[in-house]
Amino acid sequence: MPPESNLRVLLQRRPEGAPRPADFAIAEGSRPEPLEGEVLIRHRFLSLDPYMRGRMSAAKSYAAPVELGDVMEGQCVGEVIASRHPGFAAGDKVLNGRGWQRFSTVKGEKLIKIEDDGTLPLSSYLGVLGMPGLTAWVGLEDIGQPKPGETVVVSAASGAVGQVVGQIAKQRGCKVVGIAGGKEKCHFVTEELGFDACLNHREDLASQLDAACPEGIDVYWENVGGAVQAAVFPRLRDFGRMVMCGMIAQYNEAPGADASGAPAGPNLGPVVRKRLRIQGFIVGDSGWPRYGAFRREMLGWINAGKLRWREDVVKGLENAPTAFIGLLEGRNFGKLVIEI
Ligand SMILES: NC(=O)c1ccc[n+]([C@@H]2O[C@H](COP(=O)([O-])OP(=O)(O)OC[C@H]3O[C@@H](n4cnc5c(N)ncnc54)[C@H](OP(=O)(O)O)[C@@H]3O)[C@@H](O)[C@H]2O)c1
Numbered sequence: 001m002p003p004e005s006n007l008r009v010l011l012q013r014r015p016e017g018a019p020r021p022a023d024f025a026i027a028e029g030s031r032p033e034p035l036e037g038e039v040l041i042r043h044r045f046l047s048l049d050p051y052m053r054g055r056m057s058a059a060k061s062y063a064a065p066v067e068l069g070d071v072m073e074g075q076c077v078g079e080v081i082a083s084r085h086p087g088f089a090a091g092d093k094v095l096n097g098r099g100w101q102r103f104s105t106v107k108g109e110k111l112i113k114i115e116d117d118g119t120l121p122l123s124s125y126l127g128v129l130g131m132p133g134l135t136a137w138v139g140l141e142d143i144g145q146p147k148p149g150e151t152v153v154v155s156a157a158s159g160a161v162g163q164v165v166g167q168i169a170k171q172r173g174c175k176v177v178g179i180a181g182g183k184e185k186c187h188f189v190t191e192e193l194g195f196d197a198c199l200n201h202r203e204d205l206a207s208q209l210d211a212a213c214p215e216g217i218d219v220y221w222e223n224v225g226g227a228v229q230a231a232v233f234p235r236l237r238d239f240g241r242m243v244m245c246g247m248i249a250q251y252n253e254a255p256g257a258d259a260s261g262a263p264a265g266p267n268l269g270p271v272v273r274k275r276l277r278i279q280g281f282i283v284g285d286s287g288w289p290r291y292g293a294f295r296r297e298m299l300g301w302i303n304a305g306k307l308r309w310r311e312d313v314v315k316g317l318e319n320a321p322t323a324f325i326g327l328l329e330g331r332n333f334g335k336l337v338i339e340i
Helices: 051-055 120-127 131-144 160-171 183-190 205-212 227-234 288-303 317-327
Strands: 004-010 024-029 038-047 076-083 093-096 101-109 151-154 175-180 197-200 217-220 236-244 277-280 310-317 334-337
Touching: 004 317, 024 317, 038 093, 038 120, 076 101, 076 120, 076 236, 093 120, 120 277, 120 310, 120 334, 131 160, 131 217, 131 236, 131 288, 151 160, 160 175, 160 334, 175 183, 175 205, 183 197, 197 205, 205 227, 217 227, 227 236, 310 317, 317 334
Parallel strands: 151 175, 151 217, 175 197, 217 236, 236 277, 310 334
Antiparallel strands: 004 024, 038 076, 038 101, 038 334, 076 093
């Protein structure tokens, strides 16, 4: 395929249950030309994120679905090839939301210029320094509000959001317990990221939680839902907080069950008795105007060697559908990005 053609991944069919490769179509077209006020971008990395499953569905949500035949939505980092906007020049690195394709033209106002000195990989602006990292920072600031000495439990702990949540909570002086799928991920979470413990949700989670959190749980960061949520919820302490970030185990399912057929969630009766706070949030609500403060604090930790991360880089845009299907089954290990 000629390198200058615009390879694109389109939504072909709305999935029922787990997405399949045939729900996507690979298309090739000519490279677009920028109009006045636009820039032409060569995408280098595409972020694959769980929210994209929602965009494939026509069900009512906080954002509009991708239309059939349209390019799949997603954030990319790339390089400006040509500019017809005074704020950008060829060679600038930018963050944009033009999705699963090799090139895009975008109005300058819709782009974020990446001001970096080249020391961090470009892909980090899709993960630790991008939307997932910002999600972790904002959700802890606004809802989790962890205090020194408290116990924080994080599900999908080795993933894009979870790995940052746990490390920020450690910086705030908490005891941090991760939950992840399998021994290898758990080993990474404790040995590389420095969590105090990590529990394998493929084994008996309830008894592992009792052993790791004998005093109960002050903050639960919810990334997964389903059976994991059902095990964690009864162990929340009085005045506990549950940060409802996402419930990936339920995204492919009809409302009311997870993949194992477990009940959708726990009995919420104790919310009153324990004076719990359960709050959902979307990073786009209030996150991006606070990006500067987030970036300053994160770079401080990164430069001091206090914050680490892992990326799962898959090469080739044509492999994006299979990689995305794997994300919903826990096959990624770290922040999933496509190198285009
Ligand atoms: N509210 C917001 O604004 C916002 C923003 C970004 C992300 N999110 C949410 O945050 C969560 C994590 O996103 P991420 O980008 O960081 O993804 P990720 O953790 O990098 O990848 C997804 C992980 O979820 C786990 N998983 C998948 N299916 C599962 C299942 N059936 N049961 C248990 N675990 C399962 C797997 O980890 P294991 O192998 O460890 O189980 C998988 O690796 C998602 O729910 C996402 O929707 C919300």
